[in-house]
Amino acid sequence: MLSTHRFLSLALAAVLAVAPPTSTVAEPTIVAPTEPVPIGGFADVTITGLVDRDKLAWLTVPEIPVRVYAVWGSGDPILSVPTNKAGTWTLVLAFTDEAGKPVLHKVPLTIGEGPPVTPTPVDPTTPVDPVPQPETKVTAVTFVYEKDQHALPSPVLAALNKLNREQGILATVLEADTTDGTGEVPEQYKASLAAAKAAGLPCLVASGAAGVIRTVKNPTTEAAVLEAAK
Amino acid sequence: MNTFTPINPDLLDVVLPKHDGYPDELAAGDTPDVLRDVCGSASREFPDALWVEPSDWADKARENDLHKTWPINYVDRFTNQDPTHECTCHSLRAIAEGCRNRQRGIIFPDGPKRGERYDESANGSVWLSPLSVYAEANPGQWGGAGIRQVLEIALRRGFLPEKIQPRDYGLKHTLQGTAGRGNNNQSSGPFVRVGSFPDGWQETGKWFKPLEVIFPREWEQAVCLVLHGHLYGVGRSGHAVPWAFWNHQEQAMGYVDSYDVIRYDSLRTVKSAWSGGFAIASMTAPDDWLRPAG
Numbered sequence: 125m126l127s128t129h130r131f132l133s134l135a136l137a138a139v140l141a142v143a144p145p146t147s148t149v150a151e152p153t154i155v156a157p158t159e160p161v162p163i164g165g166f167a168d169v170t171i172t173g174l175v176d177r178d179k180l181a182w183l184t185v186p187e188i189p190v191r192v193y194a195v196w197g198s199g200d201p202i203l204s205v206p207t208n209k210a211g212t213w214t215l216v217l218a219f220t221d222e223a224g225k226p227v228l229h230k231v232p233l234t235i236g237e238g239p240p241v242t243p244t245p246v247d248p249t250t251p252v253d254p255v256p257q258p259e260t261k262v263t264a265v266t267f268v269y270e271k272d273q274h275a276l277p278s279p280v281l282a283a284l285n286k287l288n289r290e291q292g293i294l295a296t297v298l299e300a301d302t303t304d305g306t307g308e309v310p311e312q313y314k315a316s317l318a319a320a321k322a323a324g325l326p327c328l329v330a331s332g333a334a335g336v337i338r339t340v341k342n343p344t345t346e347a348a349v350l351e352a353a354k
Numbered sequence: 355m356n357t358f359t360p361i362n363p364d365l366l367d368v369v370l371p372k373h374d375g376y377p378d379e380l381a382a383g384d385t386p387d388v389l390r391d392v393c394g395s396a397s398r399e400f401p402d403a404l405w406v407e408p409s410d411w412a413d414k415a416r417e418n419d420l421h422k423t424w425p426i427n428y429v430d431r432f433t434n435q436d437p438t439h440e441c442t443c444h445s446l447r448a449i450a451e452g453c454r455n456r457q458r459g460i461i462f463p464d465g466p467k468r469g470e471r472y473d474e475s476a477n478g479s480v481w482l483s484p485l486s487v488y489a490e491a492n493p494g495q496w497g498g499a500g501i502r503q504v505l506e507i508a509l510r511r512g513f514l515p516e517k518i519q520p521r522d523y524g525l526k527h528t529l530q531g532t533a534g535r536g537n538n539n540q541s542s543g544p545f546v547r548v549g550s551f552p553d554g555w556q557e558t559g560k561w562f563k564p565l566e567v568i569f570p571r572e573w574e575q576a577v578c579l580v581l582h583g584h585l586y587g588v589g590r591s592g593h594a595v596p597w598a599f600w601n602h603q604e605q606a607m608g609y610v611d612s613y614d615v616i617r618y619d620s621l622r623t624v625k626s627a628w629s630g631g632f633a634i635a636s637m638t639a640p641d642d643w644l645r646p647a648g
Contacts (some may be wrong), residue, residue, distance in 0.1 A: 271566065271635050272401045275582055282421035284459040289474065294643070296459040299636040305512075305561030305648060311641035 160234040185214045262353045264294040264331045268320035271299045283349035355419050358603040365617045373592030375441035375498035384501045384630040392502045393567045400570040404582045414581045415602045425585040426465035426598035428455040430475045431539040432614040438534040439498040442594040443484035444612035446504050449585040449596050453634045468614045475520035478643035483529045486514035495545045512563035517541040527558035561647040566635040576628040588631035
């Protein structure tokens with residue numbers, strides 16, 4: 125006798141094998157908890173939209189028991205995942221929509237302590253959008269130095285010019301005691317100045333939209349500056 | 355850029371027919387001690403980190419040629435004061451603008467070009483009005499001004515930007531650059547007293563002030579400042595100019611003259627003129643380079 129997990133895997137494959145991807149019907153929507161569910165209850169998974177219950181298959185990875193509600197209506201819970209064990213699972217749902225188009229959804233579920241998760245619908249006939257990457261694009265580079273102790277290396281100045289002209293990166297030089305017209309540290313340099321002082325001067329600070337990305341102590345070559353700006 | 359080239363003798367040690375703003379009686383008052391006192395807490399000694407052994411000057415000059423990191427490579431325009439007595443202020447504006455552009459990090463590979471304008475100037479270069487300082491240094495318009503006077507004024511309340519800019523920076527207060535000829539990158543207009551400056555002008559001027567001024571104690575230190583990218587202002591023979599590059603082959607200083615032209619001072623002139631000179635180490639920096647006056 126097949127295990128439940130094996131049965132569901134076969135059912136899932138059967139569902140995925142039906143009907144060509146030609147649907148123009150709106151996709152059914154899977155709604156599952158995006159925040160970790162406390163241990164002790166059930167995490168309900170809801171499907172809205174047209175669903176043929178007989179063509180729904182599901183499985184969890186890794187395998188955990190899944191309860192199926194007897195009565196389905198649009199917007200009502202259809203599945204319930206027990207939360208007596210902490211961890212992160214993926215609930216895989218496969219069904220066909222009204223037009224017979226196979227639809228596959230992967231729903232992450234976190235039970236107990238864990239980071240919030242976002243459901244990622246996956247349609248085997250449509251490319252999936254890439255997961256957003258952390259903001260690491262360098263938009264500004266600042267060479268911070270102390271005038272009485274450091275000279276500005278010519279290759280570094282040339283590199284800053286190259287970043288300005290060729291890459292559109294705001295590449296500038298800051299003497300550590302420089303102020304703006306009000307006598308304060310210029311707003312655009314507050315974070316980079318602090319980072320440079322913490323690292324030790326002279327220092328190159330690469331920053332992006334979210335703030336300081338990296339510091340490079342005492343660069344003296346054009347290559348070192350260009351590398352820091354990548 | 356190649357600074358190891360012969361110099362046209364017509365451009366070397368040029369003495370104007372008469373002073374154009376730095377007469378002997380004013381020059382006599384610009385002693386090193388007086389200049390340091392005038393700058394007060396902004397005065398700085400020559401940093402040891404900038405010393406270059408004279409035996410290494412040629413190598414440093416070649417490095418500057420290769421990377422275009424001479425002071426002149428941070429000056430993106432000429433000015434023209436003819437026939438006024440504004441020379442000390444034209445020299446000071448070049449030094450201030452060059453320092454500021456160096457902070458901005460954009461190199462102008464051929465220095466100032468007569469009749470032309472760099473597209474890159476629009477990325478943060480602000481053109482300052484020499485007249486905005488001269489008007490206070492000499493309300494009588496004719497007779498010139500001492501270096502000590504114009505330095506003190508610039509340190510205290512800064513320059514006003516001039517009416518011609520490489521882009522619209524949203525400047526609330528501007529003033530014509532000169533009462534002289536001007537050019538495509540410098541506006542010209544009547545002489546104006548400080549009392550006739552635009553209302554509230556101090557709120558803009560404070561964004562364009564020198565912060566630190568270096569005074570060397572030897573002529574070799576003055577050359578080192580230029581080798582390290584600092585424009586060096588001097589007054590001699592009735593005229594004030596900013597030294598902008600060292601021609602090692604000819605042992606002469608090239609300078610951006612306020613007549614739309616590059617000229618040169620010989621080593622003999624360098625050794626006699628350096629002591630009344632200065633370099634600006636840093637200028638006020640904006641919170642946003644494209645909104646330079648806030």
